[in-house]
Amino acid sequence: MKITILGAGAWGTALAIPLAHKHQVTLWGRNAQAMQAADRQRENSLYLPGFPLPEGLAVTADFDAAVRHVCDDPADSLLIAASSVSGLRELAGQLRAYPIPNLVWLCKGLEEGTRLLPHQVVQEVLGPQLAAGALSGPSFAQEVARGLPCALTIAGADAALCERVVAAVHGNNIRIYSSDDLIGVEIGGAVKNILAIATGVADGLALGLNARAALITRGLAEITRLGVALGGRVETFMGLSGVGDLILTCTGDLSRNRRVGLGLAQNKKLDDIVAELGHVAEGVRCAQAVRALAREKGVEMPITDAVAAALFDGVSVQEMVARLLARDAREESL
Ligand SMILES: NC(=O)c1ccc[n+]([C@@H]2O[C@H](COP(=O)([O-])OP(=O)(O)OC[C@H]3O[C@@H](n4cnc5c(N)ncnc54)[C@H](O)[C@@H]3O)[C@@H](O)[C@H]2O)c1
Numbered sequence: 097m098k099i100t101i102l103g104a105g106a107w108g109t110a111l112a113i114p115l116a117h118k119h120q121v122t123l124w125g126r127n128a129q130a131m132q133a134a135d136r137q138r139e140n141s142l143y144l145p146g147f148p149l150p151e152g153l154a155v156t157a158d159f160d161a162a163v164r165h166v167c168d169d170p171a172d173s174l175l176i177a178a179s180s181v182s183g184l185r186e187l188a189g190q191l192r193a194y195p196i197p198n199l200v201w202l203c204k205g206l207e208e209g210t211r212l213l214p215h216q217v218v219q220e221v222l223g224p225q226l227a228a229g230a231l232s233g234p235s236f237a238q239e240v241a242r243g244l245p246c247a248l249t250i251a252g253a254d255a256a257l258c259e260r261v262v263a264a265v266h267g268n269n270i271r272i273y274s275s276d277d278l279i280g281v282e283i284g285g286a287v288k289n290i291l292a293i294a295t296g297v298a299d300g301l302a303l304g305l306n307a308r309a310a311l312i313t314r315g316l317a318e319i320t321r322l323g324v325a326l327g328g329r330v331e332t333f334m335g336l337s338g339v340g341d342l343i344l345t346c347t348g349d350l351s352r353n354r355r356v357g358l359g360l361a362q363n364k365k366l367d368d369i370v371a372e373l374g375h376v377a378e379g380v381r382c383a384q385a386v387r388a389l390a391r392e393k394g395v396e397m398p399i400t401d402a403v404a405a406a407l408f409d410g411v412s413v414q415e416m417v418a419r420l421l422a423r424d425a426r427e428e429s430l
């Protein structure tokens with residue numbers, strides 16, 4: 097199969113590595129200098145240092161050539177957008193000029209400002225007819241690049257596209273499940289990032305494993321409440337893109353979002369933490385959008401509110417924890 101991955105950050109590069117062992121893969125990045133260096137050194141030292149790029153992987157900054165790679169043979173091709181959520185609209189806009197066969201995106205979050213999910217951004221720009229879907233689930237880039245086992249979910253309304261993604265990605269230590277609950281899968285992927293910031297704060301303040309388990313569990317209730325209010329299905333939140341990714345991101349120190357929380361607990365400034373990461377932390381970018389969306393829908397999300405307050409309203413992490421603990425006792429339910 098011919099596959100083009102648009103976006104050579106940590107995740108786009110990591111996924112290109114196992115795929116290039118089975119398919120004709122082109123990895124495109126917008127930074128020409130960095131892509132030339134990556135091609136020469138056979139390593140993306142900017143975003144994924146330490147992982148050799150397979151010989152057969154084409155690395156380029158030539159957008160036209162990268163997209164034509166999959167347009168020429170639409171029946172046997174896959175186009176993957178691997179930018180952050182903030183880059184998805186621009187990337188999709190650049191694709192308008194091409195007869196693209198399909199589009200799968202890897203980003204997890206809501207667009208700032210519009211509060212749209214990735215599939216809504218893609219639909220706005222490229223229309224509803226395109227075969228499109230989200231590839232999500234618990235997956236740290238470095239582990240996938242090392243070839244360690246992982247399981248992902250492809251979500252979309254187009255069954256043929258889901259089958260093609262399964263055919264392309266399943267195997268070699270990656271298992272793929274499919275789902276038609278795009279809203280549920282995207283809400284799980286977006287909100288878990290905010291909850292990982294909360295768990296990072298709790299762990300950074302040494303509040304203990306009991307507190308961490310409570311945050312993850314009540315965080316899952318928040319994801320589920322919002323997801324159901326938006327049209328997602330409860331069982332989706334019990335799956336890989338829901339509780340699976342929530343557990344990984346809240347507990348794994350490879351998570352950039354968790355590291356934001358750990359930094360806040362050390363009283364570091366948000367700008368400094370983000371600059372130090374050198375990668376996107378989508379939970380920071382979409383916490384305000386999720387808070388606003390939840391309020392609009394009348395959905396209670398106290399942990400998300402607390403994280404947004406600590407990130408943007410000048411509330412200290414100690415006050416954030418105090419606010420959560422001061423909430424009235426209630427029946428345990430969603
Ligand atoms: N890193 C992971 O382990 C991982 C795993 C699963 C999903 N994700 C999700 O995938 C997305 C990308 O994550 P990442 O780790 O690769 O981030 P990253 O910060 O390492 O890289 C982001 C990439 O997006 C590109 N980009 C941004 N705007 C763009 C635009 N307008 N046009 C083209 N490219 C653009 C940047 O140049 C960069 O290469 C995020 O939404 C993240 O939540 C990441």
Ligand SMILES: O=P(O)(O)OC[C@H](O)CO
Nearest residue numbers: 233234235350351352353
């Ligand atoms: O490093 P994070 O926090 O962006 O999380 C990466 C992936 O989404 C984990 O599945």
